[in-house]
Amino acid sequence: MLNERGQVDIKVFYTWGEGVLQNKFDPGFGKNIKWDIPLLDGYEYQFVENVASDPGSHHFRGINNPTLIKDIKDWEANVILVYGWNFKSHLSCLRYFHNKIPVYFRGDSILADQKTTIKSLMKKFVLTWVYHHVDKAFYVGTENKKYFLNFGLKSSQLVFAPHAIDNSRFADKNGSYEHDANEWKLKLGIQPAELVIVYAGKLEPIKNLDWLIDSIKERKEVAMKLIVVGNGPLEKELKEKVSGDGRFLFVDFQNQTLMPVVYRLGQVFILCSKSETWGLSINEAMACGRAILVSETCGCAPNLVKNNINGYVFKLTDQEDFICKIETLSNNNDLVKRMGVESSRIIDNWNYEKVGEAIEKTVYNISN
Numbered sequence: 012m013l014n015e016r017g018q019v020d021i022k023v024f025y026t027w028g029e030g031v032l033q034n035k036f037d038p039g040f041g042k043n044i045k046w047d048i049p050l051l052d053g054y055e056y057q058f059v060e061n062v063a064s065d066p067g068s069h070h071f072r073g074i075n076n077p078t079l080i081k082d083i084k085d086w087e088a089n090v091i092l093v094y095g096w097n098f099k100s101h102l103s104c105l106r107y108f109h110n111k112i113p114v115y116f117r118g119d120s121i122l123a124d125q126k127t128t129i130k131s132l133m134k135k136f137v138l139t140w141v142y143h144h145v146d147k148a149f150y151v152g153t154e155n156k157k158y159f160l161n162f163g164l165k166s167s168q169l170v171f172a173p174h175a176i177d178n179s180r181f182a183d184k185n186g187s188y189e190h191d192a193n194e195w196k197l198k199l200g201i202q203p204a205e206l207v208i209v210y211a212g213k214l215e216p217i218k219n220l221d222w223l224i225d226s227i228k229e230r231k232e233v234a235m236k237l238i239v240v241g242n243g244p245l246e247k248e249l250k251e252k253v254s255g256d257g258r259f260l261f262v263d264f265q266n267q268t269l270m271p272v273v274y275r276l277g278q279v280f281i282l283c284s285k286s287e288t289w290g291l292s293i294n295e296a297m298a299c300g301r302a303i304l305v306s307e308t309c310g311c312a313p314n315l316v317k318n319n320i321n322g323y324v325f326k327l328t329d330q331e332d333f334i335c336k337i338e339t340l341s342n343n344n345d346l347v348k349r350m351g352v353e354s355s356r357i358i359d360n361w362n363y364e365k366v367g368e369a370i371e372k373t374v375y376n377i378s379n
Contacts, residue, residue: 013054013370014053016367018371021054023054023056025056025058025059026061027061028066030066037213046266048268062075062076063099068098074101080108089113091113091114091115092115093105093114093116095117096141105141109144114146115145115373116148117149117151119155121310123286139162142163147169148168148170149370152289154313155289172365172366172369173361173366175294176291176294177363178294178359178362180271181271183271183300189275191272192272192273196276199262199276201260205234206236206279206337206344207236208235208278208304209274209279209280209281209296209301210223211265211270211292213242214242218282218283218285219284219327221245221252222330223283224252226334227334228252230338236277238262238277240262240276241262274296275301278301278340279322279340280293282304282306282309283304283306283325285306287309287310290310290311291311293316294315294358296354297321301351302340302351303350304336312324314361315358322354
């Protein structure tokens, strides 16, 4: 999109290396994953050689590109935008180009436990030093802005560039996604009048699905179904937990082209993670016009979900209140529909175009 807009010349330097093009084992899903949508069309890019002995984004030395700085200099970049600092080559870039050309940064981290400990003090010292090398940071939402301010960046250095997805890809322009979802629901044995809540993602501890299932299991009178879409290390355990309870359905991992249908399997989408820097699945579900249930520990909650408007934000420490919210939705189909409409309206403003505009305006304000 940036390339098509023509306001800035861009080149993307992919630091994982060309190995990223292969099917990669994703431990969160517990299987090899390769996205089925084009990610390399319409712009200039380069796969920089990664010489790490254990390549990947799971540890600091997993991204090690000896030629990266030279490659960027050879392209004669006027500005660099670095995504994530916690890799050897990314941090080297921040340090090398500091005070040479404008250095921009993009990340979605949020503040965790605010207890003052030796570890937290050391973390603050290190991160304040890291962000000292950044001229401008693009923050994705309220919680992310608090994070940058906490680690030394000034308000004048922060530019809002909303955490966004390709909203248009999830829009149901001709009703085909809704049709396919209804056909799928019939195969799953779901009746049209039933309240269906969907979770889609990795089946791993931080996603807190055991809490979700336990909360619903305790209230057998709640008329609803939960569809869990995905795979992961907890899959067997979760399936055993709900064995014999027809309110719980499991669907295997679905790739990107099918996700607009997946979100439409239910009227409500839920994300109940113990911790989540944002939760882009909420953006996607809202772009599909779904009501939202989200735990307050997800970074997107204060920005995207308005209580009683397009869904509910709930506390993981108040199981009773959570169940009350589900009961409210199960007893009020009109409310659920209105919330879905509001989700579409709210997420319309969280789009790629605003990210592009933020980058372009920041480039020209500094360059001129």
